Amino acid sequence: MAEVYGEGTATLEVNGxxxxxxxxxxxxxxxxxxxxxxxxxxxxxxxxxxxxxxxxMTLLHGSDPVKVELNRLENEVRDKDRELGEAQAExxxxxxxERLREKAVEELVRNADPDSCFSNIIFSIQVPYVPSSWLTDxxxxxxxxxxxxxxxxxxxxxxxxxxxxxxxxxxxxxxxxEATLRRVxxxxxxxxxxxxxxxxAPLEAELKLARQEIAKLQDDNxxxxxxxxxxxxxxxxxxxxxxxxxxxxxxxxxxxxxNQELMKQIEICQEENKILDKMHRQKVxxxxxxxxxxxxxxxAVLAGGAAANAVRxxxxxxxxxxxxxxxxxxxxANRVATVVANxxxxxxxxxxxxxxxxxxxxxxxxxxxxxxxxxxxxxxEAKKMxxxxxxxxxxxxxxxxxxxxxxxxxxxxNSKGPVSAAQMLPGRYLL
Numbered sequence: 001m002a003e004v005y006g007e008g009t010a011t012l013e014v015n016g017x018x019x020x021x022x023x024x025x026x027x028x029x030x031x032x033x034x035x036x037x038x039x040x041x042x043x044x045x046x047x048x049x050x051x052x053x054x055x056x057m058t059l060l061h062g063s064d065p066v067k068v069e070l071n072r073l074e075n076e077v078r079d080k081d082r083e084l085g086e087a088q089a090e091x092x093x094x095x096x097x098e099r100l101r102e103k104a105v106e107e108l109v110r111n112a113d114p115d116s117c118f119s120n121i122i123f124s125i126q127v128p129y130v131p132s133s134w135l136t137d138x139x140x141x142x143x144x145x146x147x148x149x150x151x152x153x154x155x156x157x158x159x160x161x162x163x164x165x166x167x168x169x170x171x172x173x174x175x176x177x178e179a180t181l182r183r184v185x186x187x188x189x190x191x192x193x194x195x196x197x198x199x200x201a202p203l204e205a206e207l208k209l210a211r212q213e214i215a216k217l218q219d220d221n222x223x224x225x226x227x228x229x230x231x232x233x234x235x236x237x238x239x240x241x242x243x244x245x246x247x248x249x250x251x252x253x254x255x256x257x258x259n260q261e262l263m264k265q266i267e268i269c270q271e272e273n274k275i276l277d278k279m280h281r282q283k284v285x286x287x288x289x290x291x292x293x294x295x296x297x298x299x300a301v302l303a304g305g306a307a308a309n310a311v312r313x314x315x316x317x318x319x320x321x322x323x324x325x326x327x328x329x330x331x332x333a334n335r336v337a338t339v340v341a342n343x344x345x346x347x348x349x350x351x352x353x354x355x356x357x358x359x360x361x362x363x364x365x366x367x368x369x370x371x372x373x374x375x376x377x378x379x380x381e382a383k384k385m386x387x388x389x390x391x392x393x394x395x396x397x398x399x400x401x402x403x404x405x406x407x408x409x410x411x412x413x414n415s416k417g418p419v420s421a422a423q424m425l426p427g428r429y430l431l
Contacts, residue, residue, distance in 0.1 A: 073248050080245045084238050088142065091231050095145055098224060102152060142235060149228060156221055163214055174203065275336055279360075282332070283367055286325065290374060293317060314382060318375055325371060329364055336360060 178200065293314070 073252050077245045077249055080241050084242060087234055087238050091142065091235065092145075094227060094231065095149060098149070099152070101220070102156065146228075146232060146235075153221075153225065153228070156224075160214075160218060160221060163217070171207070174207065279332060279336075279363075282328065286328075286371075290321075290371075293321075294374075294378070314378065318378060322371075322375065325368070329368065333361075333364065
C-alpha cells in the first residue's frame with residue numbers, strides 16, 4: 001500500500017517479495033525551515049517605514065478621517081501581499097513535489113523487474129521555500145509553470161494508458177498460460193507435476209499488487225488534477241486581489257498628493273486672510289477717522305462761529321490725510337508684496353499669483369477713489385460754507401452800517417447841526 005506521511009515523505013510498499021528504494025538525497029533548505037521567521041523578519045523590516053509614514057500623516061492631518069482610511073488601506077495591502085506570497089510559496093512547493101513524484105514514478109517504471117510488476121519504493125519529498133518577488137514576474141512564471149504542469153499531466157495520462165494496455169496484455173497472456181497449463185495437465189496427467197494453483201498463486205498475487213498500484217497511481221493523478229484546478233482558481237483570485245490592491249494603492253497615492261496640495265492652498269489662503277484682515281482693520285480705522293472728521297466739520301458748520309478757521313483746518317487736515325493715506329497705501333502695497341513674495345519664495349520658489357495681486361490693487365484703487373470722492377464732496381461743502389460765511393459777513397456788515405447810520409443820525413439830531421456827506425459815510429469794517 002501507499003502511505004503519505006505528514007512531513008512530506010511518500011512511501012509505496014508492495015507485499016510481494018523484497019523492497020527497492022530509490023534514494024533521492026534531498027535536504028530541507030534553510031529558507032523552507034525558517035519560512036515564517038524570515039517573513040516575520042521582512043515584515044519587521046518593513047514596519048518602520050510605515051510607522052514613519054503614519055507619524056508624518058499624523059503631523060500632517062491630525063485626526064483626519066482620510067488618515068484612518070489610508071491606514072486601513074495600507075493594512076489591507078500588506079495582508080494581501082503576505083497572503084499572495086504564502087499562496088505562491090505553497091503553489092511552488094506543491095509543483096516541486098509533483099515533479100519529484102513524477103520522476104520517482106518514471107524511475108519506478110524504468111527499473112521495474114519483469115518477474116514482478118512493481119517493487120517497493122521509498123522516496124522522500126522535501127519542499128523548499130522561495131520568497132516572493134515582484135508580482136508581475138511571479139505571475140508570468142506561475143503561468144508558464146501551469147502550462148508545463150498541464151503538459152506533464154497529459155504525459156502522465158498517456159503513461160497510465162500505456163500501463164493499462166500492458167495490464168490488459170498481461171491478463172491475456174495469463175489467460176493463455178492458464179489454458180496451456182490446463183491442456184498440458186490434462187494431456188500428461190502426471191502425479192509428480194505440481195498443481196496449477198501453486199503456480200498461478202504468486203502470479204495472481206503479483207497481478208493483484210500491480211492492479212492496486214495502478215489504482216493508487218490513478219487516484220494520485222485525480223488528486224493532482226483536483227489540486228491543480230484548486231490552485232489555479234486560487235491563483236486567479238490572488239491576481240484579482242493584487243489588482244485591487246494596486247488600484248487602492250494608486251488611489252491612496254492620489255489622495256495623499258491631493259491632500260498635500262490642499263494643505264498648501266489652505267496655508268496660502270490663511271496668510272492672505274491675515275493680510276486682508278490687517279488691511280480691512282486699517283481701512284476701517286481710516287473710515288472711522290474720516291467719519292469723525294466729517295461729524296466734527298458738520299458740528300463746526302452748525303456752530304457757525306469759527307467757520308472759516310474750521311474750513312482752513314479741515315483743508316489742512318484733508319491734505320495731511322491724503323498725504324498720510326498715500327504713504328500708508330504705498331507702505332501697505334510694499335509690505336503685501338514683500339510678504340507674498342517671501343511666502344511664495346519659501347514654498348519651493350513658486351510664482352506669485354497675479355490674479356490675487358491685481359484684485360488687491362483693484363481693491364486699493366477703489367478705496368482711493370472713495371477717499372477722493374469724499375474729499376471732493378467735502379471741498380464742495382467747504383466752498384458752500386465759505387459762500388454762506390461770506391453772505392453772513394456781508395449781512396453783518398450791512399447791519400453794522402445801518403446801526404452806525406442810526407447812531408450818527410441820533411447824534412446829529414441831538415447836536416442840531418448840519419450833517420455833511422463825509423460824516424454820513426460809514427467807517428471801515430474788517431470782514
